[in-house]
Amino acid sequence: MTFISNLINGISLGSVYAIIALGYTMVYGIAKMLNFAHGDVIMIGAYTSFCMTTYVGMSPVVSVVVAMAVCTILGSLIEAFAYKPLRKATSLAVLITAIGVSYFLQNMALLIWGSTPKTFSSVVPNSSIALFDGKLIITYESIITIIACILIMVVLTLFTKKSKMGKAMRAVSEDKEAAELMGINVNVTISITFAIGSALAAIAGVLLCSAYPVLVPTTGSMPGIKAFVAAVFGGIGSIPGAMVGGILLGIIEIFSKSYISTLLSDAIVFAVLILVLLIKPTGILGKKITEKV
Numbered sequence: 001m002t003f004i005s006n007l008i009n010g011i012s013l014g015s016v017y018a019i020i021a022l023g024y025t026m027v028y029g030i031a032k033m034l035n036f037a038h039g040d041v042i043m044i045g046a047y048t049s050f051c052m053t054t055y056v057g058m059s060p061v062v063s064v065v066v067a068m069a070v071c072t073i074l075g076s077l078i079e080a081f082a083y084k085p086l087r088k089a090t091s092l093a094v095l096i097t098a099i100g101v102s103y104f105l106q107n108m109a110l111l112i113w114g115s116t117p118k119t120f121s122s123v124v125p126n127s128s129i130a131l132f133d134g135k136l137i138i139t140y141e142s143i144i145t146i147i148a149c150i151l152i153m154v155v156l157t158l159f160t161k162k163s164k165m166g167k168a169m170r171a172v173s174e175d176k177e178a179a180e181l182m183g184i185n186v187n188v189t190i191s192i193t194f195a196i197g198s199a200l201a202a203i204a205g206v207l208l209c210s211a212y213p214v215l216v217p218t219t220g221s222m223p224g225i226k227a228f229v230a231a232v233f234g235g236i237g238s239i240p241g242a243m244v245g246g247i248l249l250g251i252i253e254i255f256s257k258s259y260i261s262t263l264l265s266d267a268i269v270f271a272v273l274i275l276v277l278l279i280k281p282t283g284i285l286g287k288k289i290t291e292k293v
Contacts, residue, residue, distance in 0.1 A: 001135040012142035014250020015149035019204040020227030021242035023197030029237035030173045036098040039224015040105035045071045045202030046209040060123035067202040075198025109217035120209035235286025
């Protein structure tokens, strides 16, 4: 039963990575840029939910909605003031800006909430389901996290394929100039993409801190990097790829901690990424893009 328990824990952790990776993959797929401040938006979302439940007395569900609203606004502001002026800048300029935004958010959180770790109260009922005469325990946190990941992926997939804005996003992803000629507002489309990705980051932050209840200004840093690895692992730019990459990454991490070494688990995760990219550079579900000259 230990194997099955580790597998469920791996899928649960991987589901959080997948939700974060969806934000990365959407922004990259449409704006062709890597928002390395995404991990810190996760942290802001978790702090917002913490404040709403601890100081305001809101219910956990309402606090998640407020966190999503705050992160949506934050993501839109970051895009408008930090990234929009760099639409035609080099990739290096955008990358340096993203790192700068990341440190700005961390230090802002440090000034507001301090460096003392906060104990995050889970937004999920602290209960579990016992199977096989109590040999297998599945927490509600794991169940809700996995269900949330599946629902988000399904909704996003339907949104990008069926809605008018989703089709505009796909058009911008294929060719910005052609999309603009067809009457699509590229700037608005990219801004909405950032807003959606930031709202997902809030959900991921709350779920992550519900499972690992210590909250500090650097909470989102490592999960953000691992989610980026998951997006590349699954094929960055692909929504199903982000989910597959995230879940596989979570399983690899949990199994590495359980059967090999807790200290080496992160190294193993990155080693697997290197191996996958050597075999399939576009990622598991990524497609090779042929540029026409």
